[in-house]
Amino acid sequence: MALKITTSTTKGDLAKYAQEELGITLDKDAMQRDDMIAAIREEESAQGIEGATDEPTKTAVSASTPKEAPVQVDDYTKIRAVIVIADLPSNDGGETPPDTHIEAGCNGTFYQLKTGVELEVPYGVYDILNNMRQTKYFSDKDPQTGQQRTSSRESLRYPFQLVRLIKPE
Structure with missing residues (x-):
């Protein structure tokens, strides 16, 4: 099951979950929290883990910000x-x-x-x-x-x- 990430989830929690559950190593000192979350979600997707839900972040995304469409690869x-x-x-x-x-x-x-x-x-x-x-x-x-x-x-x-x-x- 995917990790539910909230605003109280620390970088240490993310690194521990990545190592123990996904088998990847994330450097919590060198990486930004958002980059760690993106790497975790990417790995969960690659491993076929579904159900990833995140609490909305406090920073609002502008409506004019273009969103990249996910790439479907067969x-x-x-x-x-x-x-x-x-x-x-x-x-x-x-x-x-x-x-x-x-x-x-x-x-x-x-x-x-x-x-x-x-x-x-x-x-x-x-x-x-x-x-x-x-x-x-x-x-x-x-x-x-x-x-x-x-x-x-x-x-x-x-x-x-x-x-x-x-x-x-």
């Missing part, structure tokens, strides 16, 4: 995504340098993607990265009983940030 092979894949940590605790590239395959084509830089990729590659998940397990104490327990958290295998989607005109 063929997702024409859409491209601009993404930034997070730098990868070293696998062995720092003895060897970390990997600087990852590989993703889409429709029989493999892409070697450099981490830490802005990349323009086909929508299919973006979708595959968005669905590459891993489960991380950790041990902690139950606050009520004090017993050790094992918990898990699902996260993106290769964390990345969606900068924008490029739709055909």
Whole structure:
């Protein structure tokens, strides 16, 4: 279900929802609130999440302001995504340098993607990265009983940030 955004929804709330529910990383310090909301709505739309409702903002939009008609795209092979894949940590605790590239395959084509830089990729590659998940397990104490327990958290295998989607005109 889509996040209901009100005037009291903070940038921290938006970043947390984007990371935990949508699997994208939004930098709350570098982005404006409206840009974060737009990125969330765009990602919700891309993932097929419906029901996004927002409380009206306090700034009125002029009647003379032209509104851009939404683009209807039937063929997702024409859409491209601009993404930034997070730098990868070293696998062995720092003895060897970390990997600087990852590989993703889409429709029989493999892409070697450099981490830490802005990349323009086909929508299919973006979708595959968005669905590459891993489960991380950790041990902690139950606050009520004090017993050790094992918990898990699902996260993106290769964390990345969606900068924008490029739709055909």
